[in-house]
Amino acid sequence: MDTLECINSKRSVRAYTNEIISEETLTNLIELGTKASTGSGMEPWGFVIIRDKNEIDSLSELSKKYLLDNLEKYPYLNQYESWLKSPEYSIFNNANTLLLVYGNTESHWYIYDCSLAASNIMLAAHSMEIGTCWIGFAEHTLNTKEFKEKYNIPDKYELVCPMSMGYMKTKLSQPKRKKPVIFHK
Ligand SMILES: Cc1cc2nc3c(=O)[nH]c(=O)nc-3n(C[C@H](O)[C@H](O)[C@H](O)COP(=O)(O)O)c2cc1C
Incomplete structure (x- = not known):
């Protein structure tokens, strides 16, 4: 797939096959x-891979409970209340792999760098x-002290991108976007 086609057709995918992504492929990704650009060359990223389906399911349930108990803090999530209340809903869409990108807060640029790294991985x-x-729904649960201790993530690293992934079940149509706002040309 060429670069322009890749950028033009990439979607957020929420339906996956059961096929396992090999460790080699994940390391490659x-x-x-x-390879993303990195402010002052600091490479502030750190990664966690989770492939234990029971753990993924339990992190989904923990996140749903946390968000429902704290909805007043996240008014923009009110629209998703019925999803979060549904026992069938997995915030990770039943993915069998999570790839989490953490950033070292010692770099001023960590959020930008890690977002660029996440975008490279997605493409x-x-x-x-x-x-x-x-999966923004997971931003609290995967960034707690307990979670960081369990997965050897140093305190000075903050979660930037929680990502679910899996082989695509169906091919999606190209993303639809509004006409870009261009302030001057
Ligand atoms: C910061 C951020 C947080 C997101 N959080 C979620 C999420 O919690 N759950 C989800 O299903 N999709 C989430 N998405 C995906 C968006 O819903 C998706 O990008 C948007 O609907 C556009 O669809 P597309 O990516 O297929 O073009 C998130 C995307 C971003 C960039």
Whole structure:
């Protein structure tokens, strides 16, 4: 797939096959992520891969409970209340793999760098028929002290991108976007 086609057709994917993504492929995707530009050359990223389906399901349930208990803090999530209340809903869309991107807060640029790395990973994955989705719903649960301790993530790293991934079940149509606002040309 050429670069322009890749950018033009990449979607957030929420339906995956059961096929397992090999460790080699995941390592390759992470390496491609680290080719992103990085402020002052600091490369502030760190990655966590989770492939235990029971753990993924339990992190989904924890996130749903946390968000429902704290909805007043996140008014923009009110529209998703019925999803979060549904026992069938997995915030990770039943993905069998999570790839989490953390940034070292010692770099002023960590959020930008890690977002660029995440975007590289998403596009590279798309070119391999692996679908990804940024899961903002998980931003609290995967960034707690307990979670960081469990997965050896140093305190000074903050979660930037929680990503679910898996081989795509169906091919999606190109993304639809509004006409870009161009302030001057
Ligand atoms: C910061 C961010 C947070 C997101 N959080 C979620 C999420 O929690 N759950 C989800 O299903 N999709 C999430 N998405 C995906 C968006 O819903 C998706 O990008 C948007 O609807 C446009 O669709 P497309 O990516 O297929 O073009 C998130 C995307 C971004 C960039």
